[in-house]
Amino acid sequence: MYIYNDIDKQLLHERIAQFRDQTQRFLKGDLADDAFLPLRLQNGLYIQRHAPMLRVAVPYGMLSSSQLRKLASISRDYDKGYCHITTRQNIQFNWPKLETIPELLKELSEVEMHTIQTSGNCIRNVTSDALAGVAGDEAIDPRPYAELVREWSTLHPEFAFLPRKFKIAISGSTQDRASIQFHDIGLQLVLSDKGRGFRVFVGGGLGRTPIKASLLREFLPEEDLLSYLSAILRTYNQLGRRDNKYKARIKILVRALGIDTFTQKVEEQWLRVKAHYPVLDQKTVELMQQFFSSPSYKKFELEDAELTLKNLSNNLLEHSQRAFKNWLMRNTGEHKIPGYRTVTLSLKPTGVPAGDVTDRQLDVIADLADRYSFGEVRTTQQQNIVLADVAVNDLLELWLSAKQYGFTSANVGTLTDITCCPGGDFCALANAKSIPVAEAIQRRFDDMDYVYDLGDLALKISGCMNGCAHHSISHIGILGVDKKGEEFYQIMLGGSAGDIATASVGKVVGPSFSASDIPDALDTILQVYVDRRLENESFIHVVNRLGLDVFKAALYPQKASSNNNRKAAKLH
Amino acid sequence: MSDINSTVGSSTKFLVKHSTVCDDPWANTKAVKNSRYQLVTIDQWLASKDYYSSNDLVLGIHLLGEYYIDDIDILDHLEVFSLIEVEFASFTDGRGFSLATQLRQYGFKGELRATGDFLLDQLNYLQRCGFDAFEFDAQADITVIQEALAAFSHSYQSG
Numbered sequence: 001m002y003i004y005n006d007i008d009k010q011l012l013h014e015r016i017a018q019f020r021d022q023t024q025r026f027l028k029g030d031l032a033d034d035a036f037l038p039l040r041l042q043n044g045l046y047i048q049r050h051a052p053m054l055r056v057a058v059p060y061g062m063l064s065s066s067q068l069r070k071l072a073s074i075s076r077d078y079d080k081g082y083c084h085i086t087t088r089q090n091i092q093f094n095w096p097k098l099e100t101i102p103e104l105l106k107e108l109s110e111v112e113m114h115t116i117q118t119s120g121n122c123i124r125n126v127t128s129d130a131l132a133g134v135a136g137d138e139a140i141d142p143r144p145y146a147e148l149v150r151e152w153s154t155l156h157p158e159f160a161f162l163p164r165k166f167k168i169a170i171s172g173s174t175q176d177r178a179s180i181q182f183h184d185i186g187l188q189l190v191l192s193d194k195g196r197g198f199r200v201f202v203g204g205g206l207g208r209t210p211i212k213a214s215l216l217r218e219f220l221p222e223e224d225l226l227s228y229l230s231a232i233l234r235t236y237n238q239l240g241r242r243d244n245k246y247k248a249r250i251k252i253l254v255r256a257l258g259i260d261t262f263t264q265k266v267e268e269q270w271l272r273v274k275a276h277y278p279v280l281d282q283k284t285v286e287l288m289q290q291f292f293s294s295p296s297y298k299k300f301e302l303e304d305a306e307l308t309l310k311n312l313s314n315n316l317l318e319h320s321q322r323a324f325k326n327w328l329m330r331n332t333g334e335h336k337i338p339g340y341r342t343v344t345l346s347l348k349p350t351g352v353p354a355g356d357v358t359d360r361q362l363d364v365i366a367d368l369a370d371r372y373s374f375g376e377v378r379t380t381q382q383q384n385i386v387l388a389d390v391a392v393n394d395l396l397e398l399w400l401s402a403k404q405y406g407f408t409s410a411n412v413g414t415l416t417d418i419t420c421c422p423g424g425d426f427c428a429l430a431n432a433k434s435i436p437v438a439e440a441i442q443r444r445f446d447d448m449d450y451v452y453d454l455g456d457l458a459l460k461i462s463g464c465m466n467g468c469a470h471h472s473i474s475h476i477g478i479l480g481v482d483k484k485g486e487e488f489y490q491i492m493l494g495g496s497a498g499d500i501a502t503a504s505v506g507k508v509v510g511p512s513f514s515a516s517d518i519p520d521a522l523d524t525i526l527q528v529y530v531d532r533r534l535e536n537e538s539f540i541h542v543v544n545r546l547g548l549d550v551f552k553a554a555l556y557p558q559k560a561s562s563n564n565n566r567k568a569a570k571l572h
Numbered sequence: 573m574s575d576i577n578s579t580v581g582s583s584t585k586f587l588v589k590h591s592t593v594c595d596d597p598w599a600n601t602k603a604v605k606n607s608r609y610q611l612v613t614i615d616q617w618l619a620s621k622d623y624y625s626s627n628d629l630v631l632g633i634h635l636l637g638e639y640y641i642d643d644i645d646i647l648d649h650l651e652v653f654s655l656i657e658v659e660f661a662s663f664t665d666g667r668g669f670s671l672a673t674q675l676r677q678y679g680f681k682g683e684l685r686a687t688g689d690f691l692l693d694q695l696n697y698l699q700r701c702g703f704d705a706f707e708f709d710a711q712a713d714i715t716v717i718q719e720a721l722a723a724f725s726h727s728y729q730s731g
Contacts, residue, residue, distance in 0.1 A: 007726045010725060010726060011724060011725075011726055011727075011728075014723060014724050014725065015724075018693070018723050022693060035663070035691055035693075038663075038664060039691075039693055121664070121666075151728040152728060152729060154728055155697075155724065155727065155728065156728075156729055157669065157673075157696070157697035157698070157700035157701050157727070157729065158666075158669045158670055158673050158697075158701055159666070159669075160666065160669070160694075160697055161663075161664055161665065161666025161669065161694075162666055234670050234673075234674075237666055237667060237669070237670045238640050238641075238667055238670050238671075239640065242665060242667075272674075272677070272678075273677070276677045277730075278730055
C-alpha cells in the first residue's frame with residue numbers, strides 16, 4: 001500500500017490549514033456563500049438535507065487496518081456511530097458539524113487520509129479494481145498507476161475549475177470491475193509488443209445521460225500517461241460547455257464534436273504539451289510498484305489447498321455446513337496464489353442501508369484484516385468490503401468471527417446484494433427514497449435457495465437520475481422519479497459494465513411503478529427469466545437474447561392486450 | 573470589444589507583482605500623453621499590428637480568460653508583449669488557468685497578470701499556472717494575499 005512521504009504529509013497539512021481558514025472566514029461572514037461553495041466542495045463537503053455530508057477519499061479503494069480504526073473513532077466522535085461506503089469506493093460521513101470539520105480532517109491526516117477533490121468540478125478521486133493485484137485475470141496491477149494519477153491530479157492548479165466533475169478509472173484485467181467505460185476517462189492497462197501501455201476511453205458516464213465511452217486511443221505508451229491526460233483535460237477545460245451544467249460533462253463535448261474531431265484536438269494538444277511534461281520513466285513506475293508488492297504469502301500446494309477447502313466444514317453441524325458452503329460459493333473468490341481466496345464481507349444484511357457500516361463493525365473489520373489478510377481491505381463499487389488475501393485454512397475461523405458481526409450474508413453478486421444510493425432519506429438531490437425500496441425487495445426475496453437459483457444478478461437503485469447507484473448499467477436498474485410530488489420508480493433492464501466489449505446501458509421497460517408495486521414487478525420479471533432461460537443461462541443473457549418485449553408483455557398485460565386488440569382490429 | 577484603458581488603473585485597484593505591491597506603469601496610459609506604455613485589446617492589436625510592434629512602445633494586451641488559444645492569433649508574436657492581462661469573468665470559470673499555462677509553455681516571458689473575478693483562495697493555483705501579477709480591489713489585505721500565494725510549499729505537477 002502507498003505510504004506518504006514528507007511532501008505528501010506537508011501538502012496535506014497545508015491543505016488543512018487552508019480549509020480551516022476558509023471555514024473560519026465563512027463562519028465569520030467574511031467569505032460569501034457562493035465563494036465558499038466550490039472551496040468546500042473540493043474538500044468533500046456538501047450541505048445536505050439534515051446536516052453537512054463529508055466525503056473521504058479512499059484512493060482506489062485501499063484501506064489499512066489503522067485507517068479503518070481511525071474511521072471508526074471519527075464515526076463515534078464526530079458522527080452518529082456509522083459511516084457509508086459509496087459506489088465510487090469512498091467513505092461518507094452523514095452528520096458531522098461544519099465547525100468540527102477542520103479538526104476531523106486533522107485526525108484523518110494522522111492516518112494519511114483526506115477529503116481532497118472528492119466533490120466539486122475537478123478531477124475526482126481515482127477508482128480502480130477492488131481485486132487489483134490478486135485477480136486471476138489481471139494482466140498488470142493498476143494500483144501503481146492509480147497512485148501516480150492520484151498524485152498528478154491532486155491540487156492540480158490548471159484543472160480545479162473545470163466545466164463539471166471529472167472521473168478517472170483504471171483497470172488492468174480482462175473483466176472490467178471498475179466500469180471504466182462509464183467514466184470521463186477510462187484506462188485499461190495492456191501489455192503489447194510495444195510494451196506496457198493503456199487503451200484510453202473517453203466520454204463515458206452515467207447520470208441523466210448514460211453513455212458508453214468512445215475509444216480515444218488503442219495504445220498509449222506508459223511513459224506518456226500524464227502528458228496525455230493533461231492534453232485531454234486541457235481540451236475539455238477549454239471547450240467543454242459552461243452555460244448549462246447538465247450539458248457540461250466531457251461526454252457531451254465528445255458527442256457534440258464527434259469522436260474523430262475530439263481525438264484530433266486532443267492529439268494536436270498532446271503534441272504541444274508533451275515536451276513540457278516529464279515522461280513517466282521506468283524507474284518512477286518501479287519505485288511506485290514497490291509500494292504494491294505482494295504480501296508474504298504462505299506456500300501451499302494446489303492439491304493440498306483444494307483438499308483443505310473441501311474438508312473445512314466437516315466438523316460443523318449440517319445446517320452450519322450448508323450456510324458455510326453457500327458463503328464460500330457466493331462471498332469468496334479465486335485468487336492468483338494457490339491456497340488463497342478473496343473474501344467479501346457483505347454490508348447488505350436485510351434491513352441495513354446498503355454500504356452503511358458502524359464504528360464497532362469498522363473496528364472488527366480492522367481486526368479481521370490484521371488477523372487474516374495482511375492488515376488491508378478494499379472497498380468495492382458494490383458497497384461491500386473485500387479481504388483480498390485470505391489463506392484457505394483460515395476461512396472457517398474467519399467466517400465464524402465475521403458471522404457474529406453480520407458480515408456473512410451469503411448474497412454477494414445476487415439479487416439481494418443491492419447497490420443503493422442514500423436517496424431521499426439523506427440526499428438533497430434525490431427525487432425519491434431508495435433505501436426502503438431496497439429493504440422491501442430484500443424482505444420479499446428472502447428465500448435464499450430461490451435467490452441462488454437466479455444466479456448472478458446486479459440490482460441497483462438510484463433515488464434520482466444523477467444515478468449514484470449506477471442503475472443504468474445494472475442488469476436490473478431502478479430509478480426514483482418524482483411525478484407531481486409523488487415518488488415513482490422506473491425499471492430498466494439489460495445494463496452491464498463488466499465486459500469491455502459488451503458493456504451497455506439498460507433500457508426502460510415502460511411506465512413507472514409505485515414503491516409498493518416494485519416487489520411484485522420484480523417478481524414478474526424474474527418469473528419471465530425463470531420460465532424462458534436455457535440451461536445455466538444467466539439473467540443478463542436472457543434479456544439480451546429475448547429483448548424487452550417479453551418482459552413488457554408480462555409487466556403490462558393490459559397494454560399488451562389493448563395493443564393486440566388494435567392490431568386485430570386493423571387486420572379486419 | 574470596448575476600450576479597456578478607461579477602466580484599467582482606476583484608483584480603486586492595486587497591483588501585486590511577485591508578491592509585493594507595486595506601481596502599474598500601464599495604469600495611466602490615457603492620462604499621460606504619448607505614454608510608451610500601451611494596453612490594447614486583441615481586436616486593436618490585430619487591426620494595427622505594425623503600429624503596435626514599433627519599438628518605442630511597451631505593449632500590453634488584454635485577453636479574456638475564456639479565449640481559446642487557437643482562436644487568437646498571438647502565439648507567433650508573444651515576444652512583442654511586455655504584459656499579457658487575462659481577465660476572469662467569473663471565479664468558477666477555469667479556462668483562464670489553461671490559457672495562462674499555455675502562454676507560458678509557448679514561451680511568454682513577460683508579466684502575466686490576472687484581473688477580474690478571482691478568489692484569494694485561487695492565488696496559489698493561479699501563480700502556479702504562470703501568473704506573476706494580480707490586480708486587486710483596494711480593500712484587499714496584502715498580508716492575506718501573500719499568505720494565500722504561499723499556501724502550498726510543494727506540488728505534484730512538474731509539468
